[in-house]
Amino acid sequence: MIIVADENMPALDAMFGHLAEIRCYPGRGIGPEQVRDADVLLVRSVTQVNQALIDAAEKLKFVGTATIGFDHIDVAALAAREIPWSNAPGCNAEAVGEYVLTALLTLAQRLSVSLEGKTLAVIGAGNTGSATARRAQALGMQVLLCDPPLQAAGDPRQFESLDAVLAAADIVSCHVPLVRDGAHPTWHLLDETRLNGLKPDAWLVNACRGEVVDNRALLALKQARPDLKLILDVWEGEPSPMAELVEVSEIATPHIAGYSVEAKLRGNWMLLEVLAKQLGLGPVAEFSRFVPEAEIASVRVSAAVNQSLLARVARLVYDIDSEDRRFRQWLAQPGGFDRQRKAHLNRREFLSLTVGHSGQAAPDLWSELGFNKER
Numbered sequence: 001m002i003i004v005a006d007e008n009m010p011a012l013d014a015m016f017g018h019l020a021e022i023r024c025y026p027g028r029g030i031g032p033e034q035v036r037d038a039d040v041l042l043v044r045s046v047t048q049v050n051q052a053l054i055d056a057a058e059k060l061k062f063v064g065t066a067t068i069g070f071d072h073i074d075v076a077a078l079a080a081r082e083i084p085w086s087n088a089p090g091c092n093a094e095a096v097g098e099y100v101l102t103a104l105l106t107l108a109q110r111l112s113v114s115l116e117g118k119t120l121a122v123i124g125a126g127n128t129g130s131a132t133a134r135r136a137q138a139l140g141m142q143v144l145l146c147d148p149p150l151q152a153a154g155d156p157r158q159f160e161s162l163d164a165v166l167a168a169a170d171i172v173s174c175h176v177p178l179v180r181d182g183a184h185p186t187w188h189l190l191d192e193t194r195l196n197g198l199k200p201d202a203w204l205v206n207a208c209r210g211e212v213v214d215n216r217a218l219l220a221l222k223q224a225r226p227d228l229k230l231i232l233d234v235w236e237g238e239p240s241p242m243a244e245l246v247e248v249s250e251i252a253t254p255h256i257a258g259y260s261v262e263a264k265l266r267g268n269w270m271l272l273e274v275l276a277k278q279l280g281l282g283p284v285a286e287f288s289r290f291v292p293e294a295e296i297a298s299v300r301v302s303a304a305v306n307q308s309l310l311a312r313v314a315r316l317v318y319d320i321d322s323e324d325r326r327f328r329q330w331l332a333q334p335g336g337f338d339r340q341r342k343a344h345l346n347r348r349e350f351l352s353l354t355v356g357h358s359g360q361a362a363p364d365l366w367s368e369l370g371f372n373k374e375r
């Protein structure tokens with residue numbers, strides 16, 4: 001069997017090497033030529049699994065994307081060939097929730113503001129939106145949810161309309177799929193009109209897909225209203241985002257909110273489970289077998305837990321400031337966006353860090369934020 005895969009997928013040999021020959025390529029470079037002999041195709045979001053690629057892959061029996069987003073996959077074309085496919089829902093939810101929390105704590109520290117009591121609007125209350133909402137609530141923020149599909153499906157949580165949450169929000173965080181048609185399209189969901197309605201001093205976080213926000217309108221608004229603060233991980237036109245928008249963003253990163261070591265391994269492992277079941281193989285090895293030891297596994301604090309301490313511990317796990325600086329340096333170089341993503345630093349999830357307290361039990365807040373609280 002031959003597996004063709006994105007080279008930016010860790011531990012493929014350890015997970016899939018016993019099943020097949022594995023041929024790896026740069027994700028954006030996987031096209032009809034690379035998949036001619038493929039029985040299995042494993043990708044991430046930068047490979048367009050389109051009609052031309054599917055037509056060229058005459059032996060193709062399975063397609064997996066180690067991501068939650070699947071707007072890069074022509075699912076109708078796969079269905080027409082009766083080729084099963086799978087994404088990896090939830091594989092990077094904690095990573096995104098921790099990215100947003102770390103970014104908010106970092107910006108709050110820079111601006112000397114307290115997050116407690118601020119209203120956060122979460123647009124899209126699925127895996128990543130819920131992971132973000134949980135952490136914000138633990139910080140004492142008021143969280144408003146907007147998710148019409150879940151609301152219509154009977155999700156028991158309290159939901160508000162998009163316009164209502166935008167009018168009330170001090171901070172808006174976007175966590176919707178990129179959907180261009182149907183009942184709830186999200187392409188330019190935050191268009192010029194909605195962006196112009198943001199409250200004074202509002203912050204906007206986008207860690208879902210760049211096209212969910214009209215980037216041109218956002219740039220014009222930011223230039224007219226410097227009171228707005230931007231935390232942007234995803235961009236229209238990736239891998240060539242508008243340099244002017246990067247420049248005016250308070251925190252800018254190259255589509256890596258979901259890039260923890262655990263999330264990328266978990267996405268691959270979820271596909272291994274699906275493929276093994278499709279091939280009628282027995283249970284796969286435990287996920288924990290593939291996760292390396294964390295470089296910093298524990299920390300003991302003696303200081304009182306406040307926002308500043310939380311920001312320092314969060315940045316001990318993920319140094320978002322360095323990520324932002326590197327992005328601004330590398331973006332000017334040809335291929336810089338993808339090079340930073342491929343060489344992404346060894347970012348772990350909060351659970352890899354055990355937090356203890358000198359002389360007292362560690363508060364539950366640490367586990368509510370995702371850390372491993374010392375017992």
Ligand SMILES: NC(=O)c1ccc[n+]([C@@H]2O[C@H](COP(=O)([O-])OP(=O)(O)OC[C@H]3O[C@@H](n4cnc5c(N)ncnc54)[C@H](O)[C@@H]3O)[C@@H](O)[C@H]2O)c1
Binds near residue numbers: 126128175176185
């Ligand atoms: N930046 C990154 O690294 C990164 C990482 C993970 C996910 N993402 C992106 O974020 C998206 C969401 O990820 P997820 O794991 O939370 O997916 P999910 O499917 O669990 O949640 C998406 C939620 O959005 C809701 N939704 C759909 N249309 C909506 C609309 N018009 N208004 C409000 N809500 C709407 C859905 O009902 C669903 O609950 C993904 O599709 C992907 O594009 C980006």
Ligand SMILES: O=C(O)[C@H](O)[C@H](O)COP(=O)(O)O
Binds near residue numbers: 044046069092256259
């Ligand atoms: O859809 C997703 O899961 C995320 O956007 C994910 O982080 C995409 O990462 P990529 O596939 O671009 O490496």
